[in-house]
Amino acid sequence: xxxxxxxxxxxxxxxxxxxxxxxxxxxxxxxxxxxxxxxxxxxxxxxxxxxxxxxxxxxxxxxxxxxxxxxxxxxxxxxxxxxxxxxxxxxxxxxxxxxxxxxxxxxxxxxxxxxxxxxxxxxxxxxxxxxxxxxxxxxxxxxxxxxxxxxxxxxxxxxxxxxxxxxxxxxxxxxxxxxxxxxxxxxxxxxxxxxxxxxxxxxxxxxxxxxxxxxxxxxxxxxxxxxxxxxxxxxxxxxxxxxxxxxx
Amino acid sequence: xxxxxxxxxxxxxxxxxxxxxxxxxxxxxxxxxxxxxxxxxxxxxxxxxxxxxxxxxxxxxxxxxxxxxxxxxxxxxxxxxxxxxxxxxxxxxxxxxxxxxxxxxxxxxxxxxxxxxxxxxxxxxxxxxxxxxxxxxxxxxxxxxxxxxxxxxxxxxxxxxxxxxxxxxxxxxxxxxxxxxxxxxxxxxxxxxxxxxxxxxxxxxxxxxxxxxxxxxxxxxxxxxxxxxxxxxxxxxxxxxxxxxxxxxxxxxxxxxxxxxxxxxxxxxxxxxxxxxxxxxxxxxxxxxxxxxxxxxxxxxxxxxxxxxxxxxxxxxxxxxxxxxxxxxxxxxxxxxxxxxxxxxxxxxxxxxxxxxxxxxxxxxxxxxxxxxxxxxxxxxxxxxxxxxxxxxxxxxxxxxxxxxxxxx
Ligand SMILES: Nc1ncnc2c1ncn2[C@@H]1O[C@H](COP(=O)(O)OP(=O)(O)OP(=O)(O)O)[C@@H](O)[C@H]1O
Ligand SMILES: [Mg+2]
Numbered sequence: 146x147x148x149x150x151x152x153x154x155x156x157x158x159x160x161x162x163x164x165x166x167x168x169x170x171x172x173x174x175x176x177x178x179x180x181x182x183x184x185x186x187x188x189x190x191x192x193x194x195x196x197x198x199x200x201x202x203x204x205x206x207x208x209x210x211x212x213x214x215x216x217x218x219x220x221x222x223x224x225x226x227x228x229x230x231x232x233x234x235x236x237x238x239x240x241x242x243x244x245x246x247x248x249x250x251x252x253x254x255x256x257x258x259x260x261x262x263x264x265x266x267x268x269x270x271x272x273x274x275x276x277x278x279x280x281x282x283x284x285x286x287x288x289x290x291x292x293x294x295x296x297x298x299x300x301x302x303x304x305x306x307x308x309x310x311x312x313x314x315x316x317x318x319x320x321x322x323x324x325x326x327x328x329x330x331x332x333x334x335x336x337x338x339x340x341x342x343x344x345x346x347x348x349x350x351x352x353x354x355x356x357x358x359x360x361x362x363x364x365x366x367x368x369x370x371x372x373x374x375x376x377x378x379x380x381x382x383x384x385x386x387x388x389x390x391x392x393x
Numbered sequence: 394x395x396x397x398x399x400x401x402x403x404x405x406x407x408x409x410x411x412x413x414x415x416x417x418x419x420x421x422x423x424x425x426x427x428x429x430x431x432x433x434x435x436x437x438x439x440x441x442x443x444x445x446x447x448x449x450x451x452x453x454x455x456x457x458x459x460x461x462x463x464x465x466x467x468x469x470x471x472x473x474x475x476x477x478x479x480x481x482x483x484x485x486x487x488x489x490x491x492x493x494x495x496x497x498x499x500x501x502x503x504x505x506x507x508x509x510x511x512x513x514x515x516x517x518x519x520x521x522x523x524x525x526x527x528x529x530x531x532x533x534x535x536x537x538x539x540x541x542x543x544x545x546x547x548x549x550x551x552x553x554x555x556x557x558x559x560x561x562x563x564x565x566x567x568x569x570x571x572x573x574x575x576x577x578x579x580x581x582x583x584x585x586x587x588x589x590x591x592x593x594x595x596x597x598x599x600x601x602x603x604x605x606x607x608x609x610x611x612x613x614x615x616x617x618x619x620x621x622x623x624x625x626x627x628x629x630x631x632x633x634x635x636x637x638x639x640x641x642x643x644x645x646x647x648x649x650x651x652x653x654x655x656x657x658x659x660x661x662x663x664x665x666x667x668x669x670x671x672x673x674x675x676x677x678x679x680x681x682x683x684x685x686x687x688x689x690x691x692x693x694x695x696x697x698x699x700x701x702x703x704x705x706x707x708x709x710x711x712x713x714x715x716x717x718x719x720x721x722x723x724x725x726x727x728x729x730x731x732x733x734x735x736x737x738x739x740x741x742x743x744x745x746x747x748x749x750x751x752x753x754x755x756x757x758x759x760x761x762x763x764x765x766x767x768x769x770x771x772x773x774x775x776x777x778x779x780x781x782x783x784x785x786x787x788x789x790x791x792x793x794x795x796x797x798x799x800x801x802x
Contacts, residue, residue: 217794
């Protein structure tokens with residue numbers, strides 16, 4: 146696992162300000178007459194290079210928050226500054242560039258294209274980044290090898306186990322070397338060996354300066370992060386930084 | 394993402410949804426082939442009729458007994474025998490009708506011909522030597538009828554190409570004897586084929602002197618009456634003058650004072666042509682309507698498949714957006730996909746239509762003209778349908794937030 150993952154850091158100006166800065170974010174889902182308030186006023190700052198775990202019971206709004214952070218969804222109210230820039234003012238085309246170059250997103254449901262093989266799924270972000278064909282394949286294969294799927298590159302998603310699919314999804318999030326990595330339960334479907342592999346990938350990325358936010362239900366996964374944010378019913382119930390193995 | 398890249402993505406998508414892509418193309422293909430064939434059939438029929446009329450001769454007028462006015466005591470065309478040999482003689486007067494170049498009275502009847510042991514029933518036409526120039530026919534062998542044949546009631550006949558072939562096979566019929574009814578006739582000539590465009594019976598007839606026909610073949614009351622008189626004007630400019638002269642002369646001869654009550658009808662090629670084309674135009678419009686309908690049905694099929702396909706793929710659109718595809722790139726992908734399907738279906742349909750237009754006339758005896766306008770219009774329509782219903786929903790989906798698109802079912 147010696148792939149160079151040093152990526153351009155997310156910059157707005159260059160002072161290492163917070164990468165993520167959201168305040169009073171609310172998200173209301175309307176289903177018919179029923180309104181569900183999934184997020185009820187979240188204020189959170191994540192600095193550049195931080196490694197954050199988000200925990201909380203099922204339905205507490207973790208995925209909802211992650212989608213907003215990943216510019217895949219918009220908050221009902223509240224502001225979101227990504228590297229100092231208010232994303233609500235950006236056009237769809239500008240958001241597409243941000244999703245492509247600056248954010249790597251691992252979906253809870255993987256969301257692989259069923260008609261494409263593993264490596265073709267992984268190369269997709271590179272297609273939209275305008276990378277040449279030969280380089281795309283090479284990079285896709287490298288990243289797949291790195292997540293331990295070097296021997297499954299020609300398999301289609303239906304021919305892969307759940308854990309293997311989750312690692313393809315992770316490889317796809319990493320392939321464009323994004324500065325910010327958002328992973329929604331990347332280890333949820335993995336055994337302890339694969340979990341350790343994936344966590345060591347994250348550790349490398351963290352060491353290389355990438356900002357990592359991951360959702361997990363497992364305390365021992367969260368322990369690898371420097372900071373744990375707990376959600377409860379759409380609100381932050383605790384936000385703890387760990388220094389030297391002790392929670393501050 | 395470059396256009397090349399987009400094209401590759403589109404081909405991948407088309408290939409990975411083979412059935413759906415195939416059905417879309419089939420819809421377009423059938424619609425276009427139907428348009429090409431039906432419109433071609435209509436136009437072909439129109440052309441066939443026109444060239445058949447044109448092959449009758451040039452600057453031609455045809456006088457037939459009976460009036461065109463309906464009602465009254467007179468029946469339809471040809472029901473009475475109001476035309477006589479003397480009418481024809483009067484019309485050939487250079488003084489009374491200076492603009493009429495030639496006159497050919499004709500009377501015909503279907504009769505059995507026998508040569509040796511071979512029998513063949515065909516139309517026996519009694520006429521004068523002028524018939525050849527009026528009908529613009531040439532001879533492949535021998536000679537045509539002469540004035541001498543006419544005055545001497547000669548038992549001679551000129552056979553049309555098919556008739557000669559049927560009776561004598563490949564052998565030269567000139568000088569041989571053929572029995573018309575029970576009367577032996579000597580074959581003096583063979584007419585060259587009138588060509589493919591002419592009506593089929595032009596090449597299947599036996600021409601005899603009108604005097605011989607009246608005296609020896611048909612006999613009875615038909616002795617002096619003729620079925621129709623073909624007139625040739627001196628030139629296309631004098632056609633209407635010739636018409637006037639013939640009309641006036643015949644009105645006088647038949648003692649008719651009211652032109653509306655004339656007991657004969659004079660038709661020009663032009664009037665025959667316009668009647669025939671107006672009929673076949675109606676046919677073309679009718680067939681075109683059927684074709685348009687089949688294109689519409691095909692189009693609705695394409696529409697359905699496209700809509701379903703895009704709806705099914707909204708999740709894919711959401712994912713591609715999440716990975717960094719801008720709405721423009723998404724729209725472009727679906728645009729290329731729909732165009733490729735539309736174009737492939739269109740070209741295949743055009744090919745099928747053209748192949749059909751070339752092979753069908755050999756199975757059914759009708760001409761199919763390939764109309765470039767109809768073909769182009771059909772291809773454009775189907776591509777437009779594909780684009781409208783492939784791109785519009787995709788472009789709407791491209792505007793959704795990625796997560797909303799990903800959640801859609
Ligand atoms: N599209 C939606 N429409 C309506 N309600 C929704 C929608 N998505 C999520 N919710 C609701 O919002 C709340 C938060 O959902 P979310 O998916 O963020 O939970 P989560 O913390 O990720 O849970 P899990 O750990 O099970 O993944 C839930 O009550 C859920 O029912
Ligand atoms: Mg979730």
